[in-house]
Amino acid sequence: MTPRDLPIYELESAVVAAVRGAGRLIVQAPTGSGKSTQIPQMLWRHGLLGEKGEVVVLQPRRLAARMLAKRVAEEAGTTLGEGVGYQIRLESRVSERTRIRFVTEGILLRQMSFDTALRGISAIVFDEFHERHLYGDISLARALQIQQTIRPDLKLIVMSATLDAGLLKSYLAPCEVLVSQGRSFPVRVEYLAKRTDFEAEPVWDVAARECERIAAATGGDFLVFMPGAYEIGRTVQAIQGARGLRDFVTFPLHGELPPEAQDRAVARHEARKIIVSTNVAETSLTIDGVTAVVDCGLARIARFDPHRGINTLLVEKISAASADQRAGRAGRTAPGICVRLWTEREHEQRAPQELPEVKRLDLAEVVLTLKASGIDDIARFPWLEKPDEVGLVRAESLLADLGALAGEKKSITELGRKMLRFPVHPRYARMLLAAQEHGCVRAVALMAALTQGRNFLLRGVPKEVERARGDALGEEHESDFFLLMRAWRYADKANYAVEACRRLGIHAQGARQAGPLFEQFLAIAAKEGLDVGERRADGVEIRKCVLAGFSDQLARRLDAGTLRCEIIHGRRGVLARESGIQQAKLLVAGEISEIGRGDGEVNTLLSLATAVEEPWLKELFPDDYRETRAVTYDDQQRRVVTRRERRFRDLVLEAKASSDEAPLDEAARLLTKEVLAGRLKLEAWDDTVEQWILRVNRLAEWFPELEVNPVTDADRATLIEQVCYGELGYRDIKDKPVMPVLKDWLTAEQFAVLDDYLPERLTMGNGRKSRLTYHKDGPPILSARIQELYGIEGKFAVGHGRVPVKFEVLAPNQRPIQVTDDLTNFWREQYPKIKTELSRRYPRHEWR
DNA sequence: GAGCACTGC
Structure with a gap:
């Protein structure tokens, strides 16, 4: 041809x-x-x-x-x-x-x-x-x-x-x-006859059952799509336990598996095989011989949440286009079949395509590019699809924090133009420029290069690999970046030999890709007149550069016993357990991600941490570092109460709080503040009202002709405040979840549309349910701790095992309000100590 | 049981 x-x-x-x-x-x-x-x-x-x-x-x-x-x-x-x-x-x-x-x-x-x-x-x-x-x-x-x-x-x-x-x-x-027209192989698509609730019947069981059902219908291999490693493990178990699938061999397949295991899954085998895979098999890997696809219809999807400035990775329903792509994997060599674990009716309601990147990624870099072209008013830039307004604002404020934008119109600065010379995220560009002043351009260029691609230092490695890593690379308490740098130098010295790298759990291919980038950054730095000379870089100076690039991700450890942290701008998270920075009071996170676990719970993780010292804040950001005195008038006691605070932006570094007992409405005020900042949850609020607010807002967005009033942040804040002050019935919300609260927003007709279309689109894969088992009258030490943390008087109840803590606060009108806080790690680590202490104090009581 | 997959300067 x-x-x-x-x-x-x-x-x-x-x-x-x-x-x-x-x-x-x-x-x-x-x-x-x-x-x-x-x-x-x-x-x-x-x-x-x-x-x-x-x-x-x-x-x-x-x-x-x-x-x-x-x-x-x-x-x-x-x-x-x-x-x-x-x-x-x-x-x-x-x-x-x-x-x-x-x-x-x-x-x-x-x-x-x-x-x-x-x-x-x-x-x-x-x-x-x-x-x-x-x-x-x-x-x-x-x-x-x-x-x-x-x-x-x-x-x-x-x-x-x-x-x-x-x-x-x-x-x-x-x-x-x-x-122009094209040609392709036919794949017969089957749907489930009726809707399946994966809460009631786990998705892995349904998948195994469907594999069993079609085992005789086709002679080739099977490919099962699951959202992640956890679900894959469960599916493999379910398949191996199924009688009708005894003739098949089963292989898991996902990105974190060692290359040999991936090769084994893709290789040809005597017996028929079932590969249970994540999205790797949808895009990057092609597998021959597959004639049947079983698709659970879910995937973990990465997004940037501009409201909180963090990345999220949660299970979501895939789009119709993506489902077609998965189905196509059954028809590469011959006609095939695809079983979708959802109904045809549900399928019609799926999004036709994935959201374009402009609507789900961090926009800081492109906003800087546009500003450099003289486009100051980025909201009026002729976007094909306009990104979320919040995303643009977030990008502008980050760039302003980094010193790349200034003035009323947020125009690009000289510094911003210099940053643009470096083909990396503005955070790293800023670090590179800061490095010139701190005499560590080389080291920072390497750090920038090492974080560009996929993480090459594998997590969750076996004990012996961890030991070998410790022996070869040493321990690290200053910055996770430093361990990464040593790992890369080790791999580079070993010439990226697969065996040497595997011994330390290093992905050789990933490490290799950093070298040329390092060279590129050095070349640009040299051209820009930065000093790229080889010298022993000082750890403190490098860490100051990290602070310059990530000052908005400064976090304070809540206490020494747990990994829980409070982050600037009212956020909370948990330090990644593989981080070496477990001793520092203040740290900067190179990455903040909200990660959904297999069981539907969600964590905010801080990783790539760097320990920083408080005096550096004053040195680098004198305007944001300040001492304040907060003065409030205590109505009941008729006297003024003062608090002294040292702050960096909105993070309280140290507070001398008044030890006076707070009156009730002071408690309500504090509670409102904590709930709005996301540091505490109103029990049951999250799973019901928050979901419905989202639904109402989606309704407003997707069906403009219905003229629905969206629920604004201010509306939401008012509702929360009303609950905290006891004005809005907390129990009413719990028993009749939506209408009492949101009836002002929806007419009956609008509600009917909502009821028809939206629940299915919005129910996340395996859902998000809190399982709170708790025990009344928890240990007094913990109660005291909650009082100390939040200054709220209350009666506390504590859970055992997986432990969110519940406590109850009285609203000014004496209505009880339940609040939860996740103290899991604190509890786990502290429990033996607490138990000993309690047994000593209350010998006749039995403490479990 | 903390953690999809890609791509790009």
């Missing part, structure tokens, strides 16, 4: 006409149609690039950019790097004579921020646009702006396999849309 036989050639004359006419074109064509290789050549051949101009073809992956360039160079009869070339990070094969240039997305965006006229570029082709990567969205928007203002001759072509062409068409209007 010659290139001319490719289906895309049916469109040649239409493509040429459209590009010549409007200068904007959408091509919708499936993989294998030849669009990526042929359309750039058509432009060249038909003289649409002018005398010397080039066409830039945007690719989401490096490998694709390289391969496509190679193939097109052959077809066009030129040497790679001459007429046809490519440019990816750290690698470039182009010349002045290059007319077709394949580039990855970051390259073009960088070029745009340094050369706004895009000199020499006649056309830009956006390939695989349906993936909706952040840089793809931004560079299309910028290209459109450039075309509309200074470069009306610039041609823009957007290509994709599947596409919400309506959205894109109106965005690019006036614009032509051309469609």
Whole structure:
């Protein structure tokens, strides 16, 4: 077959006409149609690039950019790097004579921020646009702006396999849309006949049952999709216990498994096999011989929550597009079947696609890029899809904290421009610039390089690996970054030998990728006039640089006995247990993530920690570091009570609180504050009202025609306050969860829509339920501790085993309010001590 | 039982 036989050639004359006419074109064509290789050549051949101009073809992956360039160079009869070339990070094969240039997305965006006229570029082709990567969205928007203002001759072509062409068409209007057909193997899709509640029947049991049911229907191997390692383990157990599946061998497959185990799962076997896998099998790995897919319809999905400034990783329902992708895995070699563990009706209500990245990632880096192009009002930037307002505000305030933006309009500063020279997250760019003053540019460049890719220091390794790691790398109490650096040096010295790395639980391939990045950062630093000389860097100075980049993630350990921390901006979390920084009072987290565990509970984890000292705060941020005196008037005692505090931003570093007994409404006020800050939970509030607030707001967003009033943060705060002051019946909320509270927001008609559509969309996979078993009249020591922490008088009840603590507070009108706080680790570690103490004091009472 | 998977400068 010659290139001319490719289906895309049916469109040649239409493509040429459209590009010549409007200068904007959408091509919708499936993989294998030849669009990526042929359309750039058509432009060249038909003289649409002018005398010397080039066409830039945007690719989401490096490998694709390289391969496509190679193939097109052959077809066009030129040497790679001459007429046809490519440019990816750290690698470039182009010349002045290059007319077709394949580039990855970051390259073009960088070029745009340094050369706004895009000199020499006649056309830009956006390939695989349906993936909706952040840089793809931004560079299309910028290209459109450039075309509309200074470069009306610039041609823009957007290509994709599947596409919400309506959205894109109106965005690019006036614009032509051309469609080309493709071909594929059939996969029969089956749904469950009735809705299954995974709370009642675990998803792994349902999956095993369905495998058993279809075992005879097809002769090939099975692929079962599960959201994570925990569910995979349970599924493997369930399958091995199923009678009808005795002839199968079963393999788990996920990213944290050692490479040998992954190879074993993918390899050919005598017996039929069942692979139970995460999303690795949806995108990156291809597995031959699979004729049946069992899809649980769930995945752990990473997002950035701009409200709290943290990453989340929670189980969610996958989109219809993603389910189709999974089903397609059954039909690679022959027709196949796919069993979906949800009903057809539920399927109709699933989101058609995943959210584009612009709506779910941290925007700090692109906002800085836009500011550098002189776009101060980013809310009015012509986004294809506008990100959440909160996300933009969060990005701007982080950049302002880092010193990259300043002034009323939040314009880019000189420092911000310097930061943009470094192709990393602004936090690390800021650290690199700070490193110049602290004499440790080399070390910080290495830290930046080490955190770019996947974590190469594996977690949860066996005891003997942990020991070997300790022997080879030593212990680390100052910064988790330092251990990472030593691990990398070890791997580098061992020349990334797989065996040597495995001994210490180091992912050799991951470690290897950091080297070239380190070199790149050093080269840029040298070019920017920073001192990259080799010298023994001082640990204190490096840690100060970390503080400069992550000052908004400063955390204070709540006490020495637990890993619980209070973070700036009213957040709480738990230090990762693999962190070496277990002694420090103050630390900075390089990463904060909310992680859903297999059982549906959720934790906020602080990882990549660095110990910092209080005096550094004053040194680096004199304006934010202050001593305050809070004065309140105590009505009942008729006297003034003062508190002395030392603060960094809103984190109280040290407080001398009044020991006076607080009157009731003072308790209610404090309680409101703690609940609003997320440090305490109102029992039952979380699982009912919060969910419904979310639903009402989604209703407002998705069905604008219903004219629903969204519940604002202020409304929510008012409700919480009313509960804390005893004005709104706490028990009413618990017994009749929604309507008494939210009836003001919804009419009967609106509620009917909500009831029909939303619960299914919003119920998270295996749900989120608190299991509180508790014991009345808990140990007095713990009660005293809660009083000390919160200054709230109350009667406390304590749980055993997995221990959230419940306590009860009286509202001003004497209504009891129950509150919970998770003191799990504190309890576990302290319990033996407490028990001894209690047995001594109360010998006749039996303490379990 | 704390932790999906990718990609990019």
